[in-house]
Amino acid sequence: MQKPLILFSLKKMYNLSPIILFVYNRPEHTKQTVESLLQCKLANESVLYIFSDAPKTDEQKSKVDQVRKYIHCINGFKEIIIEESSVNKGLANSVIYGVSKIFESHESVIVLEDDLIFSSKFLEFMNEALKKYKDDKNIYTISGYSFPIQMLKEYRKDVYLSCRSSSWGWGTWKDKWGKAEWDNSFFSEILNNKKLQNKFNRAGNDYSPMLIKQLKGVIDSWAIRWAYIQMKNEAHTLFPIKSLVRNIGLDGSGTHSKKRKRYVVNLEDFNPDLSFSDELKINEDINKKIRKLNSLSIYRRFRNFISYGIF
Incomplete structure (x- = not known):
């Protein structure tokens, strides 16, 4: 059985994104x-880094121990490197720390959380897209997930751009990640700036409320901060027209996940054209559909206003 390694230093370089x-x-x-x-093509050629967060409460220790026991039994990847935290970081700090750590020795990464199912083409798509668009200053994120929008079935290209980001199976590059600021003080400019809020909300009117909740300490999210960094740099996310990722954490079991049926997708038999396109622009019709899918109801907006002074 392949024995996982404990993460101390990262010196090796690999052709595939870790x-x-x-x-x-x-x-x-x-x-x-x-x-x-493991069913994805290229899995056995890929290096897998696993970051295991420590339990926040004594009640969570048993489940964390079960996860840690399991990850030390995994084999089938080129190499498995594990880091177990001795203190609870929380998801946001874990992701920021872990991705930054791996970028000490790699130029691009593929990032996953523990509630995703993949198409067999997922790793091929991610690696090829990360290679293709690494020098494109307008693309900060490659997403394996795609939104369940009817009009994409008639879209002629295999990929599209959006000002919306996604944290359900994604990738980025060292230079793009290096532009991020994580301290809340960087984002405070949005609090009383309606013009900036409206610009951020092009991807859905849930974005500004989420960032303001982050600033108020209501939530702790790396993803909404990353989305804001993209917006500030006039950058976008590249998506496949058919989702290569399904989130099984929409059952309400996740740290930040509630049951959200509107995001559920089926993994279809999809062979994306891995030659990709050199000329990509935002399709405003697609963007309108994405905005509508991700916008808050009047009831949710009213609740935000009553609870947090956010509308």
């Missing part, structure tokens, strides 16, 4: 994620 998996206290979800990932 995979980073963040795990916590969901042993069954973690197992499904790893088993699905």
Whole structure:
């Protein structure tokens, strides 16, 4: 059995983008994620880094221990490198720390959480897209997930751009990640700036409320901060027209996940054209559909206003 290594230093370089998996206290979800990932072409040629967060409470220790026992039994990847935190970082700090750590020795990464199922083409798509668009200053993120929008079935290209980001199976590059600021003080400019809020909300009117909740300490999200960094740099996310990732954490078991049926997708038999396109622009019709899918109801906006003074 391949013996996982404990992460101390990162000196080796690999041609394929390494995979980073963040795990916590969901042993069954973690197992499904790893088993699905192993079915992807290129899995056995890929290096897998696993970051395991420590339990926040004594009640979570048993589940965390189960996850840690399981990840030390994984084999089938080129190399498996594990880092177990001795203190609870929380998801946001874990992702920021882990991705930054791996960028000490790699130029691009593929980032996963413990509640995802993949198409067999996922790793091929991610690696080829990361190679193709590495020098494109307008693309900060490659997403394996795609939104369930009807009009994409008639879209002629295999990929599209959006000002919306996604954290469900994604990739980025060292130079783009290096432009990020994580301290909340960087984002405070949005609090009383309606013009900036409206610009950020091009991807859905849930964006500004989420960032303001981040600033108020209501949520702790790396993803909404990363989305804002993209917006500030006039950058976009590249998506496949058919999703290569399904989130199984929409059952309400995740740290920040509630049951959200509107994001559920089926993994279809999809062979994306890995030659990709050199001329990509935002399709405003697609963007309108994405904005509508991700916008808050009047009821949710009213609740935000009553609870947090956000509308």
